[in-house]
Amino acid sequence: MNPSQSVRRTERSRPRPLQIAAWLAFAAAAQSAFAQSATTGTAAASSSASGTEQSLPAVKVSATSSDDTPLHLTTPVSSGALGTRSQLETPFSTTVVTGEDLANRQANKLGDVFAGDASVTDNSNAYSAWATYITIRGLPIDWQNGFKIDGNPFISYGITMPYENLERVELLKGAGGFMYGFAQPGGVVNYVTKKPGKDPVTSFDIGYRMDGVLSQHADLSRRFGPDGMFGARINYSHEAGKTYNAGDINRNSVALALDGQLTRDLDVYFNAIYQTSRSSGQTPAIYVSPTYVGTSLPATISGGSNLLNSAGQHLNTNLQLYTAGVKYQIAPDWTFNTSASYSKSARDRNESTLTLANQAGDYTDSRWNGDEGHQDIYWQGTFEGKVKTGPFTHQLVFGASVQHQTNDYSTAAGTAGGTLGAGNLYVQNPYFFYSGSGLDKYRASEINQKALFLSDTMQITSRWSLLAGLRYTNYDQESFAESGATTAAYGKNGVVTPTFALMYKLDPLTTVYASYVESLEAGQVVSDIYANGGSVLNPLRSRQYEVGIKSEHERWSANAALFRIERGASYANSQNVLLQDGDSIYEGVEAGGSVRLGRSWQVGGDIMLLDTWYAKGQTYNGKRVAGAPQFTAAARVSYDVPFVPGLQLGADAKYTGNTAVRPAGDLEAGGYMLVNLGANYMTRIGGHDVTLRAAIDNLTNRRYWMFQYDSYIAPGDPRTVSLNAKIDF
Numbered sequence: 001m002n003p004s005q006s007v008r009r010t011e012r013s014r015p016r017p018l019q020i021a022a023w024l025a026f027a028a029a030a031q032s033a034f035a036q037s038a039t040t041g042t043a044a045a046s047s048s049a050s051g052t053e054q055s056l057p058a059v060k061v062s063a064t065s066s067d068d069t070p071l072h073l074t075t076p077v078s079s080g081a082l083g084t085r086s087q088l089e090t091p092f093s094t095t096v097v098t099g100e101d102l103a104n105r106q107a108n109k110l111g112d113v114f115a116g117d118a119s120v121t122d123n124s125n126a127y128s129a130w131a132t133y134i135t136i137r138g139l140p141i142d143w144q145n146g147f148k149i150d151g152n153p154f155i156s157y158g159i160t161m162p163y164e165n166l167e168r169v170e171l172l173k174g175a176g177g178f179m180y181g182f183a184q185p186g187g188v189v190n191y192v193t194k195k196p197g198k199d200p201v202t203s204f205d206i207g208y209r210m211d212g213v214l215s216q217h218a219d220l221s222r223r224f225g226p227d228g229m230f231g232a233r234i235n236y237s238h239e240a241g242k243t244y245n246a247g248d249i250n251r252n253s254v255a256l257a258l259d260g261q262l263t264r265d266l267d268v269y270f271n272a273i274y275q276t277s278r279s280s281g282q283t284p285a286i287y288v289s290p291t292y293v294g295t296s297l298p299a300t301i302s303g304g305s306n307l308l309n310s311a312g313q314h315l316n317t318n319l320q321l322y323t324a325g326v327k328y329q330i331a332p333d334w335t336f337n338t339s340a341s342y343s344k345s346a347r348d349r350n351e352s353t354l355t356l357a358n359q360a361g362d363y364t365d366s367r368w369n370g371d372e373g374h375q376d377i378y379w380q381g382t383f384e385g386k387v388k389t390g391p392f393t394h395q396l397v398f399g400a401s402v403q404h405q406t407n408d409y410s411t412a413a414g415t416a417g418g419t420l421g422a423g424n425l426y427v428q429n430p431y432f433f434y435s436g437s438g439l440d441k442y443r444a445s446e447i448n449q450k451a452l453f454l455s456d457t458m459q460i461t462s463r464w465s466l467l468a469g470l471r472y473t474n475y476d477q478e479s480f481a482e483s484g485a486t487t488a489a490y491g492k493n494g495v496v497t498p499t500f501a502l503m504y505k506l507d508p509l510t511t512v513y514a515s516y517v518e519s520l521e522a523g524q525v526v527s528d529i530y531a532n533g534g535s536v537l538n539p540l541r542s543r544q545y546e547v548g549i550k551s552e553h554e555r556w557s558a559n560a561a562l563f564r565i566e567r568g569a570s571y572a573n574s575q576n577v578l579l580q581d582g583d584s585i586y587e588g589v590e591a592g593g594s595v596r597l598g599r600s601w602q603v604g605g606d607i608m609l610l611d612t613w614y615a616k617g618q619t620y621n622g623k624r625v626a627g628a629p630q631f632t633a634a635a636r637v638s639y640d641v642p643f644v645p646g647l648q649l650g651a652d653a654k655y656t657g658n659t660a661v662r663p664a665g666d667l668e669a670g671g672y673m674l675v676n677l678g679a680n681y682m683t684r685i686g687g688h689d690v691t692l693r694a695a696i697d698n699l700t701n702r703r704y705w706m707f708q709y710d711s712y713i714a715p716g717d718p719r720t721v722s723l724n725a726k727i728d729f
Contacts, residue, residue, distance in 0.1 A: 070116075070594045070604055070636075071559065072096040073552035074509075077170045078151045078190050080179030081453040081471060083384045083397040088550050091467060091501035091513035093119070093173040093561045093590065099194070102163045104650075104680055106695045106722040108209065109160060110134050110189070113169050115676070118606040118632040119590045120171070121656055123708050125303050125717055127243050127279050129158040129315050129349060132189075133708060136173050137563065138586050138610050138628025139186035140709060142521060144405070146176075146183050148190040149321055150271060152341035153403060155374035156189075158317045159345055162253035162275060164205075164217040165235035167192045174565060175544040177497035177519025178471045181403070181449050184521045185542035185567055193271060195257045196221050196231025205691075205726035212242035213249060215724075233257045244718055246306035247281020265329035273321040281306065282313040284352035284365070284429075287529070288661055288711050290576055294359035297667060297713065298425055300703040304718030308354065308425065310365070311432035316348040334385030343376045350435050353529075354423070361425035367418065369435040370410035377404045395457040403449040408441040442484070445525060448476045455499075467501040467515075479525055479536050488536035490523050510551035517544050524570060530578040537580055540568035558593030569614055571626070571663040571710060582617025584625045586610065592634075600642055606634040614663065623665035627707050631657040631671075646682040651675070659707040669713060672704035689728040696721050 073087045075096045087094045095117050107113045109131040111122025119137050124130035134141055141147075147156035163169075170192060175185035201221035208214055221233035233256070240250040253275035260268045283303060301307070325339030348371050354363040382399030420431035455469030476491040501515035519542045526535045548561035569584040592606035610632075612625035624630075636652035655673040678695040701719040708714045 070101075070602070071552060071557040071592070072098060072168075073550055073557055073559070075168070077172075078148075078192070079172065080151070080176065080188075081382075081397060081399070081469060082179055082455055082467075083382070083395075088509065088511050088552060089503075090172075091503055091511075091515040091548075092517070092546060093548060093559070093563070095120075095171040095173070097169045097171075099167050102166060102169070103691075103724070103726075104678060104693060104695075106207070106209075106678075106693065106724060107163050108720075108722075112697075113163070114171065115654055116604070116606060116634050116636055116652060117171070118592065118608040118634045118654070119173060121627075121629060121632065121659075121707070123627075123706055124714050125245075125283050126160070127245075127247060127249055127315075128282050129347065129351065130285075130708060130714070131160045132156050135627050135707075136171070136187040137565065137588060137590075137608070138612055138625060139174075139565065139567070140184060140627065141186040141189065142184035145181070145522065146186065146188050148180070148188065149273065149343075150193055150323060151190060151380075152321065152323055152339070152343065153376050153378050153405075154319070154321055154343035155345045155376060155405075155407075157345075157372075157374075158315060158347045158349065159275075159319050160251075160277070161191050162235075162237045162251070162255070164215075164219075164237045165193060165253060165255040165273075167194045174546065174563065175517045175519035175542050177521075177542070178453070178455075178469050178499040178517050181401070181451055181471065181473060181497075182475060182520050182522050182539070185519045185544060185565055193255050193257060193273070194219065194221070194233055194235055195269075195271075196223060196233040196259055198223070198228075201233070202729040203726060204729075205724055207239075207722065207724040209239075209241075209722045210720050211244050211246075213239055214241050215239035229261045231257075231259045243279070243281060244304045244720060245281055245283060245309060247279060247309065249277070249279045251275065251277040251279075267327040269323075269325050269327075271321075271323045273319065275319045276317070278314070278316045280314045281309045282315055282351055283714065284308050284310075284313070284354045285708070286363075286713050286715075287353055287355045288667060288713060289355050290572065290574055292356055292358065292667070295666070296359060297661070297669065297705055298356065298359050298361040300705055301425055301715050302701070302703050302718045303715040305715070307428050308352075310352060310420075310429040312350055312367075312434040313352060314348070314350050318344075318346045320344045330383075331385070334383065336381070336383050338379075338381040340379045341376075343378075344374070346373045347371070350433065352420070352429075352431075354425075363423055363425065365420045365423050365429065365431055367420055367431075367433040369433070369439075371439045371441055372410070373408040373441060375404075375406045378402070393459040395459070396455070398452075398454040400453070401449070401451045403447075405447040406443060407445045409444040410439040410441055442482045443480055445477065445479045447522060448474075450474045463505040465503045467499070467503065469499040471497045473497070473520075475520075475522075475539070477523060477536070479534075487534060490536065490538065492539075495520055506549075506551075509553055510549070512549045514547045515544075516546075518542065519544070524578075526578045530572055531576045532578060537570060537578070540570070540580065542567040556593065556595040558591075560589070560591035562589045563587070569617060569620075569625075569663075571620065573619055581619055582621065583615045584612065585615050586612050586625065586628065600640045602638045604636045608632045620663045620665070623663060624660040626660045626663050626665075626710050629657040629659045629671070631655075644681075648680045650678045650680075652678075661707055661713060662711050669705040669707045672702055672716070674702060674716075675699040685727075691726045691728075693724040693726075694722070 109126040114120035121135045123133040143157045170190040172188045176188040203219045217237040223231045235255045256272045258270045321343040323341040328336045350369045380401040451473040453471040457467045473495040474493045479488040497518045499517040503513045524537045543566045546563040550559040565586040570580045588610035590608040594604035612628040614620040634654040638650040641647040653675045657671045658668045661667040681692045697720045704716040705713045
């Protein structure tokens with residue numbers, strides 16, 4: 001960035017009207033294009049075109065119907081303090097990826113799950129501690145507070161979920177402070193596990209992934225007892241073998257879901273997840289330090305290379321989650337839900353950090369070894385129902401939650417493998433450092449949150465509705481030394497995070513909305529790689545403004561959103577001190593849609609334009625925010641082969657624009673495009689349904705650098721072939 005550019009950006013601290021007008025015009029054009037490219041043939045669309053206020057007819061749409069579009073806008077999603085509502089009724093940008101989508105995509109990390117969403121950028125490799133690292137609208141997701149399982153919190157760091165065991169994955173983009181409490185404003189990911197349904201399920205599948213990983217998965221579901229009042233579902237998955245970078249993986253996971261419909265109004269449930277994973281051959285973290293010499297990054301390498309792997313590196317993890325709850329129908333329009341969960345995750349990690357010195361790829365290899373553990377105890381109770389005040393109907397949700405989180409880390413004596421020596425990215429790493437597990441741990445930090453929340457969605461007319469919500473939180477955070485002494489503490493009662501939204505129904509399946517939400521994120525514990533390592537920064541407040549539209553019809557669906565997010569900025573300065581300074585601003589537009597053409601073709605696309613800059617600070621004012629690409633686009637097409645019933649062919653591509661690696665804006669990870677192919681074939685063999693799947697990721701074997709997080713990069717995954725065969729009994 002030249003100096004004149006920096007001055008121009010420093011002078012602006014609010015959205016530019018012409019730019020916003022152009023973005024709105026683009027979003028409207030995208031919506032209109034999808035509307036004109038397919039014939040809906042519905043009376044509702046005609047009445048909407050008349051422009052008069054009319055009573056909207058009741059519409060019932062099944063999220064599992066055969067004509068459900070890839071955006072799944074009518075699928076129910078969990079929205080925390082907003083209760084459960086469909087994407088169409090949620091005044092924020094959301095994405096849902098179903099279990100069938102996951103199976104067809106043969107997802108292997110979180111970036112794969114959201115490969116079709118232009119707002120989501122993949123930030124890491126599979127089979128590593130960073131496999132859940134993504135950025136949403138250029139913002140990182142909070143690994144401590146940004147991940148849920150069935151709405152319950154757990155620590156996701158190092159944990160790759162068994163996607164085979166999931167019903168769907170939900171993504172709430174942007175600030176979720178009102179819905180879920182303290183969290184970074186990137187978004188919230190909610191994994192929804194498979195539950196017992198009305199119909200029995202017995203299925204088994206086996207899979208293969210390059211270079212030699214074999215997997216097996218079994219899914220069994222039954223109802224039993226008088227009138228099927230009890231239900232049970234168990235999913236088991238296992239994978240083991242040689243990974244694409246000459247490492248090894250051995251993972252076992254089991255998920256159990258039990259429910260009981262004890263009376264017409266009273267349901268109880270219990271869910272459990274247990275997973276262990278052991279892997280070796282980790283791709284090291286690659287750190288671009290402030291002393292790096294050069295104006296560009298070194299030449300790219302393949303994520304499939306084992307040149308960076310050195311003996312002893314491994315990642316062993318364990319995840320346990322237990323949830324119990326009660327649902328009671330108090331009255332026809334009122335329900336009470338309460339649940340409690342306990343999650344425990346642990347990591348035994350031996351990992352190198354390669355500190356890059358220059359463009360030639362020279363580095364210093366430092367090995368880190370340690371055991372880490374986390375616990376999360378959570379309770380929530382909510383009332384949800386409807387009341388009328390005069391001509392208005394109110395959809396109310398109110399309740400309370402309590403969360404206690406602890407983080408345990410290894411003692412200093414067990415954490416450092418030290419500096420192993422110098423090396424080069426293009427030469428085999430010769431170093432080794434072996435370590436055992438079971439290191440002594442100490443309580444490093446505790447976080448407590450107690451919250452009350454209330455939301456009211458008021459139906460003003462048949463088309464207009466107004467949402468207002470408020471979360472009131474008491475928050476405490478403490479950090480401790482190995483001796484047990486308190487090293488830092490922050491506590492504040494009465495933290496208020498509000499949300500407001502205005503929604504308008506163009507027709508029964510089209511919602512236009514404008515929303516505002518605030519969020520507060522926990523103070524960051526500074527890593528030891530910084531000069532002020534061990535200190536705790538203050539919590540940061542974020543504000544989000546969003547205007548959007550969502551529409552789902554029989555043959556097409558589309559959505560678009562214009563957003564602005566203001567977040568307190570934190571970054572390392574030239575003295576390698578991590579500090580908070582000014583704000584980081586994110587302005588952008590995202591738009592996407594899908595349309596069925598004829599009987600055989602389904603075409604979809606997604607795009608995001610993003611403008612970011614640091615503002616009101618002392619150091620990087622006007623610079624692009626690290627980790628935020630300016631442009632991303634995704635496209636997909638599928639074809640149902642008419643002369644081979646049951647065969648579907650598909651292709652998708654995603655382009656990610658160049659991304660600033662450091663807040664200084666002096667280094668960029670270049671843009672890249674990935675192309676993937678897939679095929680699914682459904683048939684019957686021996687009276688049983690059989691599904692065969694094949695996928696090729698990164699068809700062209702493109703080499704590229706991914707932004708991982710501030711001042712860290714990672715090599716992109718290589719071309720990978722995946723096969724799977726499933727049989728339903």
